[in-house]
Amino acid sequence: MLERSHIQSTGFHNIGPVGARTGFEVRIRQPNYRSSRLSLIEGVDLVIDGVEYPAEQSRIRVGDREYTHAEMAEETVARLYVGTFFTVIVPKEGGLAPGVHHVASSIRFRHPYFPPQFQPVFVRDARHATIILP
Amino acid sequence: MLERSHIQSTGFHNIGPVGARTGFEVRIRQPNYRSSRLSLIEGVDLVIDGVEYPAEQSRIRVGDREYTHAEMAEETVARLYVGTFFTVIVPKEGGLAPGVHHVASSIRFRHPYFPPQFQPVFVRDARHATIILP
Amino acid sequence: MTGILTKRECNALSAFKYGVSLYSYTEDLGTVMSLEDAFDHVAGTGSTGIEILGETSIPTYPEPTSAWLDNWFALLDRYRLEPTNMAAWVDTRITIGRNMSAQEGTAQIAQDLRLAHRLGFKFLRPKFGVIDGDLTPDPIWEPAVERNLDLAQQLDIVILPEIHSPTPIRHPVTDAYIAFIERTGTKNFGLMIDTGIFQDRPLNKWGGGETDEIRKGALSFLNGIKVPVEHLVDVIKYVPFIQAKFHHIDETLHDHHIPWDRIIPMLKKLGYAGYLSSEYEGARDPWVSIEQVRRQHALIRKLEAEYDAAHGGNLHA
Amino acid sequence: MTGILTKRECNALSAFKYGVSLYSYTEDLGTVMSLEDAFDHVAGTGSTGIEILGETSIPTYPEPTSAWLDNWFALLDRYRLEPTNMAAWVDTRITIGRNMSAQEGTAQIAQDLRLAHRLGFKFLRPKFGVIDGDLTPDPIWEPAVERNLDLAQQLDIVILPEIHSPTPIRHPVTDAYIAFIERTGTKNFGLMIDTGIFQDRPLNKWGGGETDEIRKGALSFLNGIKVPVEHLVDVIKYVPFIQAKFHHIDETLHDHHIPWDRIIPMLKKLGYAGYLSSEYEGARDPWVSIEQVRRQHALIRKLEAEYDAAHGGNLHA
């Protein structure tokens, strides 16, 4: 089972070699009531301690597979299932400092059954989350 | 998975033939942090809409097996496991009326590692719960 | 009431069937509730039917694993529930720059019909993308459905578009569905009523996961479109299934938004004998949905019993 | 710091091992978290060790099913965790009118030793019932443990009673355990320190499931018994395992009750190189425990790194 908040505690960590981190990752619960073709997700924007990490610069991992922003937009078969998470992979030299951070996420959903003027829908959440290892 | 409240929504219902109900049942989550020999539970008292239903008059069902209050006290092998519920079976002619009731529960736990003056510990909860079928 | 009953009065005494859509447990599913838990909660209401959202409930949709299928049938058996409706989507605006063709829409519905049939469902509700602020469905709906009518007949499934707020009963969208039924003469297409169209008091919470942007833009929608229950007379013959949408029922069994005290007598009077399948769409705090669905069942059963008592007793008990 | 290190300084640069006790996730387990989820959260802290409560984590305790055992070893493998300590209980006042005999206590510990061994644990913490307000353990503890020393040696498990608030380090209960070790010369019995004994500010919440009755009666206990960290010097040679009890760590990594800034340097100075196994015992709102455990690991690792940096760098990296 996943945490109710979109942003998950576990899975928030730096990536790359210790001492030469290349970025960080955040796990996000698929929060919509139905599963979603990846092409219906127009991006996931993050704001960490006030610093913006726009969707266009990140990659998304679903299961074992990674997608660039452009690849997501054309992926009409693979889905983000309800009850699962996806991982946002953010490049950032040195990674994030160990300690507690304020993390905000905004998922841009396109719901084809919503009128065109309401596209995309921004589904947001925010919380504190902790980086353990430098 | 069970509801976090001790008293569960599902499983609160009348028993006996329709039109001639003989009582009702309430599901209670085992709320202690460790599993408990039945002999360590000195009873489960209920108060429904202000009416007391003391442990001594009810039976407890654990899995498929039912225990009287006296039988519970001597059952040193069977356990109430964490992550499971037990059912309190309460005799009451006519059962409870359909609709929303205020249900309070108090479990009398004996913790052998607590000083004698703190025995039993009353672990309480309360909530609204609904009887659907008359 | 004594004496010989008229035909309408006889119909009026047919009983509702009670069910729950797993949509009710949105957000609880996957965070505090498994599929098996959901079966337990549905069965615990005294329901006989369970409604799922195909792509939500099946973790490898569109192709369930054999283990999942074994578990599905074991759960139906253990909890004595029958599959009612399977909800599906036709994502017409499939990428940001491209719409589904009629052929793709046809394939989507054929896939969902076959899946629904494998799982034992009798109804399939496809939700089509829309093309305007009036929620006019993408025009591919008509060929995509029509090319599947033979398959639906073979599989004994009725395809049901949902009449859902803000689209009322008397509306060109509904008229187009009825014209389609009349033109094709099909028995495998009908209307599903979502009781949200009868909402007559404003919502202050909304469980659909929508946000401020939607809320501001669709304010009148959230106030309720207040379709008069009498409009059911126009369409009831096309309606084999109803989603009992609701948002909040308090401890006195008072629903804050949906006028069940008018809906239920009207459905009884019209002889509706299909499912009322709970669709809770209110506050999404963990576990609230379980109790809310139980309150709705207590409320509707009470209103049905009162109607029966006032109209010659419950002949179907 | 340069030059040749003294023996004590070398010891001081040995590294802690990090673990989590599933006690931390009490109430989340079974309502919002499965055993596998718990493994994921523990591994996500960068821990190498996992501690369980036998009768809590094993759904058919005392006899796990073979499916459960298969899953247990698969999880250890997948999440690269080693079993550390298994918590167990000797329910001396087994019925309201009867206490366990020494023979029954012996059988209980033997059963738990065998179970712990099957699951790969190196430590067993039996919690004995007490006979008075001083928390003096039931006298059967001594024969029940002594009769199991050979078995413990065969199974390579160390039995660890817990030095737990309100019992401090300098206390007849602790003295009796040490006398037992000295008398028997055993290597299979030691002391487990629960860091709750160092609590030096009052608790306003308590996660142990206890109620107002307890709270009123044990008020001074909840204020913290404030054992000076220097008392660790007396007993550290008997301590192969520490439960890192805590109650609340805020967003600035400030612990509101446990003085880690004094505990960690003392343990480093004493050359402690065993596990610090998180035991979160704070507010039990769903999912709070996951984040609290992560904060504790960030805090302790930071203090360890600071100590290492101030004492010649982290030689064990």
Ligand SMILES: [Mn+2]
């Ligand atoms: Mn609906």
Ligand SMILES: [Mn+2]
């Ligand atoms: Mn402890």
